[in-house]
Amino acid sequence: MAMSQTDTFDAAEFRRALGSFATGVTIITTRDASGNNIGLTANSFNSVSLNPPLVLWSLAESSSSLPAFRSAQHWAVHVLASDQEPLSTRFAKRGVDKFAGLDCEQGIDSIPLLRGCTARFECRTAFQYEGGDHVIFVGEVLNFVRAESAPLVFHSGRYADATRRDASLKPRNAYLAGSFNEDFLGYLLGRSHHQFFSKIRSYLDHEGLSDEEFYLLSTLTLKHDLTATEIDVGMAGVLDDHSAPALQSLLQRGLAQALPGSGGTAYELTLDGRACALRIISAAKAVESQLLERLGPGEGEVLKSLLNRLLSVTDAGASAIWQQP
Ligand SMILES: Cc1cc2nc3c(=O)[nH]c(=O)nc-3n(C[C@H](O)[C@H](O)[C@H](O)COP(=O)(O)O)c2cc1C
Known part of the structure; x- marks a missing residue:
């Protein structure tokens, strides 16, 4: 033509x-x-x-x-x-x-x-x-x-x-926009985690569990038969300290039990531990869906996918740790 x-x-x-x-x-x-x-x-x-x-x-x-x-x-x-x-x-x-x-x-x-x-x-x-x-x-x-x-x-x-833009969420104060504050990723992540968890903590208090004990309890629902070393390695990204105190506390309360084996002692949840984990996880899921409902359609998925990408760029193995072999 x-x-x-x-x-x-x-x-x-x-x-x-x-x-x-x-x-x-x-x-x-x-x-x-x-x-x-x-x-x-x-x-x-x-x-x-x-x-x-x-x-x-x-x-x-x-x-x-x-x-x-x-x-x-x-x-x-x-x-x-x-x-x-x-x-x-x-x-x-x-x-x-x-x-x-x-x-x-x-x-x-x-x-x-x-x-x-x-x-x-x-x-x-x-x-x-x-x-x-x-x-x-x-x-x-x-x-x-x-x-x-x-x-x-x-x-x-x-x-x-697609995520929609929300003009009302732009940093309100031009001075703050450049500061180590509202716009800083560390602040947004930390504050979001704090606010999200404050809604779940009342359920943990009710069960008498610390945050660390809850992380460990929910981890043991994902994958059982974990040795103390596997627990330590896997929890290192979530718990600053050694996970031993949390494990000891779950054992003492009859929520987890030791399984002696040839590859070293492994740990699993007891029936009580499983029931307790299910109660808290369903409450935590309800908190999650209430929050996600307040975002736009599909934005929860986008948020999770970006956070997963952040995890993988900061620690390539982070998302694979708990995957079943
Ligand atoms: C995201 C996307 C958009 C596409 N848009 C068009 C389009 O607008 N017009 C078109 O002729 N082909 C478009 N294609 C390519 C056709 O879908 C593709 O050639 C298809 O095999 C045609 O099937 P057919 O040969 O059985 O008709 C697009 C493909 C993708 C993945």
Whole structure:
């Protein structure tokens, strides 16, 4: 085509520049003339008009789905939720049965509708335009549904999560912003831990457990048969001191017991210890969900994933310590 300028562009750099535009991720589905389900992952989706309600997306000329969409009268756009990355990967593959094992609903013209998305739009093909090596489809929205879930994001060729910004949380005082205070990661981590734990401590007090005894008790629920050395190594990132006093106290109170073995003495929870751990863990989980409910959809996952990354950059083995072999 005469208008092509790509000869003067570095194609890879052009793709990277386009990829700097962060988008959501959708799956567009339809049915072909023989009644086969058709679908693909697309991030070219966009809104066009509110009244009339129009949306658009573009499909590569090279796509094997092109003939089906060219002749389809209807199609459906599924805006994916943050936990639907596997679905996105599946629908971005060629030559596989993308719908195998999926429990779909049926929409207009028996178009397959996927479940669990943040939004879904059923559309009638309004226009088709040639767009270089893509075809642009404009659809009139006939039906839509929406859910309050976090969206899947695509940016610079990778999946990402979105968190909303909250202007009221910017450091209030310009002087403090540069100080060793509100903006300092150590302060934020320490203060968050303190405030989070203060809500759990009343349950620990009720059971007569110190923080250290609680860490050890909950650790023994994850992995039993730990030797004193394994406990020491594993707890070193959480307990400053040797974990022996906490272990002794659990043993004395009949919450843990020693298991003599050939590889040295191992320790496990007694039935009482297990029951006590379950009571506290369920209370602690309730505290956690109450707090996470006050964040936006998906933000708890983002927070946990960032904290996990922080753990792994400060100590590569930290997250692997308690994993079962
Ligand atoms: C995040 C993401 C976004 C995509 N967006 C589009 C798009 O907007 N249009 C398109 O034609 N292909 C897009 N693709 C590529 C198609 O999903 C992929 O080529 C798929 O294999 C096409 O399937 P088909 O050949 O069976 O139609 C995207 C892929 C990914 C992973």
